[in-house]
Amino acid sequence: MSISQANRQLNRPVNTEQILEGVALHGALNDQTNKILSKDASVFLAVLHRAFNERRKNLLQRRQQVQAELDKGNQLDFLPETKHVRENDAWRGAPPAPGLTDRRIEITGPTDRKMVVNALNSDVWTYMADFEDASAPTWDNMINGQLNLYDAIRGQVDFKQGEKEYKLRTDRVLPTLIARSRGWHLVEKHFTVDGEPISGSLFDFGLYFFNNAEELVRRGRGPYFYLPKMESYLEARLWNDVFCLSQDYIGMPRGTIRGTVLIETITAAFQMDEIIYELRDHSAGLNCGRWDYIFSFIKRFRQNSNFVLPDRASVTMTVPFMDAYVRLLIKTCHRRGVHAMGGMAAQIPRKDDKEENEKVMDMVRQDKLREVRAGHDGTWIAHPGLAPVTAEVFNKHMPTPNQIFVRREDVHVTANDLLNTNVPGKITEDGIRKNLNIGLGYMEGWLRGVGCVPINYLMEDAATAEVSRSQLWQWCRHGVQLEDGKKMEKDFALKILHEQADKLDREGAKGNKYQLAARYFATQVTGEDYDEFLTSLLYDEITNVSGKTPAAKL
Template sequence: MLTPETDKAPGACLAVRGSTHNEEYQAILSPEALDFLGKLVSEFGERRNGLLAERDRKQQRFDAGALPDFREDTQAIRNDKSWQVAPIPPALQDRRVEITGPVDRKMVINALNSGAKVFMCCFEDASSPTWENMVEGQINLRDANRGTISFHDKQKNKHYTLNDDPALLIARPRGLHLPEQSITFNGQPIPGCLMDFALYFFHNYQARAEQGLGVYYYIPKLESMEEAQWWDDVFRFTEDHFDVARGTIRATVLIETLPAVFQMEEMLYAMKDHIVAMNCGRWDYIFSYIKTLKKHPDRILPDRHGIGMDQPFLNAYSQLLVRTCHARGALAMGGMSAFIPAKDPAEMEKVTAKVIEDKAREARNGHDGTWVAHPALVDLAMSVFNQYLDGQPNQLNFQSPTHPIPAELLLQPCPGTRDEAGVRKNIRIALYYIEAWIQGMGCVPIYGLMEDAATAEISRANIWQWIHHGITLDDGQRFTAELFQTWLYQELETIKQEVGDTRYAAGRFKETADLFYKLSTADAFANFLTLPSYALLQGAA
């Protein structure tokens, strides 16, 4: 709950406008922690703004007809085969299965106890950035690193604690684009990523050092070498500020934007003292493909449910990531299986087959590990990677094929369905997800998949692009804003039937539909649906 109160960090123009209503909040937002956060914002905030402005300039060039490509000005970095990233710490060498999820206290415990090698705890796409979620997430991770985290579910009368061998904890801060409006610096919202990064490091580096561990992060949504360099400079500043060894901070970078796939070697080079791995953030990558090439009529993708990693442009992305990372001594992580267990045995059999097929493809491509979204799929994914790793912790010695992977292949669109049923399903998914997000939930099970912001973004981008280019659906209908509007509000009625009158009345589905219509039919494509949704989120806070 936002309050008018304002607490100021000593020696900095940092103002906390969110409530600090209890001792736990006050401990996380201590004067010392805020002083460090203020130093980071002062040092790096304006430069971050410049990087976001450069993203917009590049997008204007793509909208005008240019295509992403490998950089000519950094060719010397790619051609120099001698450099390697810093050696991978022992704790990060075996990551064959990772589980991801939000910062919710019970979910943190369940994920750490899931049997996965790593739990990537997400302040970004899997969490709605309410003030409570962001601060309580820090409390939860602090307690997890201390080994003291517990939770009592009063409804189920069940108590949750850590087991004896929890997963390795890695935190994912928000992307560069997301603000934290409940903390301002000189009157402006601070970068949410710096809040998440700074508070996590400040409250956990000592506890982790006592366990022989560094402070590990997943870095999302980078688009360029310069953005990677920004993060590396943040890491260096932090290590120097706390007088800890270089490399105390280790990062895994998600390659989940189309521009980034053309700069992977440059990003590894910029972060070579801190980076340990790259990851195929494939759902965001599909969204980024659409967003980056949205004005290109020859690059229109089909319905997202028909776009699998077996498509040539996505398989090439996977193979290039493995080849690039392994050549430089970094791990290459696979992508998310968003399936959740099905109660129906026949349906669960299909889910199992799809997960095995997906994970086997990743392992054959040389990935060192993979992601799942649900604890029940950890053992299944683990069994696949155990088979391919054959007793080794990773596949760093994997011999990648030597065939070239040109820009043309990475940019190649794929065929697939464009039908009414797919559009209607995408509408419902987006409405369900955005409505949950503005009410504080960032990770939502919908129709057998664990949806987060990335998959909702694909649904939204698909629809915007189809409307913008006036595509013809498989049944001959021209997809227009008017047709979309008709289906949108029809599907709102479908949702009302699915959830029931009580849940519908208590929810915020109508304003979600109005926002979704506006976003999907606007002349200008909103870079991220979370940004225009933020005003609704604040209303729910």
């Protein structure tokens, strides 16, 4: 018996059957499910749920309390109660873990088998396998995604589709794998504990960690994660406690897990130091989740007419509030000795048009040049075809594995800088229609179980759909005047929505779900009802909750 196996026996609950009482599966059972969701894995998930779910729900309620204060006109600021954390120069995050020292290019995408093989074969340094924004959380998608990563870690992911074979490369070390679980707000209804669905975050993290942590360490890497959509340092503290319990449970040294936090909410931007501090022994840095950040900015200030933004195309990374966010993130990360990761290049190469493709590559080049010059240690791409131009920029301007040594002590960002909405641009009917097309296009794909959708040669996911939805709501709520003099009102918004939905329906494949998407979207664009997340709004449409199978019978 290995030391690790002995530790597992010492640390695991004595009465597993008792723990499994009240634990049930409501999704289809097959060979894939049995391989991933064993009885022991179910016990672990139940332990996580019972230990942390009440705290999770309380923290979600705390988000609404913050929203209520903002709706009253109160403004965000750096927290006085954590000033001692921000002003203390002595503490640091963890040094880079094996395989995470150099992260200059990270490719991101869903966890279907083809994507997993293509991503790991790309000329990148890491692959962020996404159970969140790029995946629609059907039961099959979540289970098969776990299976695909399980097989990939063990070099068993090769497969054949039609006449084409997909095989992992053997001529180089493969990119480091990082898994992104769902955010704290989402649940997994196909796995219940004591009659309550488990958190999607804990389900995704728990299965990946339990099945793969030891194998990853054995292969010279570790269980690494991206942590999305957090809104406070208390949510980071919750993740840290999850990490500690999990490592103790299997007898793994604390600090083996590493988490990179996506700073993609406006509230988290005021707590960057605190978030790193809470995760410090497990911290792998912060990432600029640019589209979700814009979404959060609009969502949290949606009732305030002073925060109305122009067409999405005008809200670039160089506008004041986005530039301040980037500069503060880099300074904070490097002061604490951890990575500051850049944002997504969502462009899709134009194989059909050489001239247009050159324009696409130049856009990516300029975006990555801005990032590396600002001090980012790496960046995201959505397509393997963007790797060469991105590597060209980062290799030239960052010859070292990272540039954490670039301290950016010249940066001084205030609360007003983070909230500066001096964004030049107009609100146009064209911008309205583009937002509708993106929202409808993404939602239609999601309702079919597809989590990221190519639209106009851009890879759109939940974050960009949320920006589109929130802008439409905001413009309607405040009755903004368009460039051509028209006023954005409920009837006008619904009229254009139905025009776009009908057009997409006519042009789309038979059996598409554009009209269903439009029915949901119509509730979100009139300045009245506003759900916290589109994915929560749509989730019941893609769940297939079947009969109850006690986990003890697995």
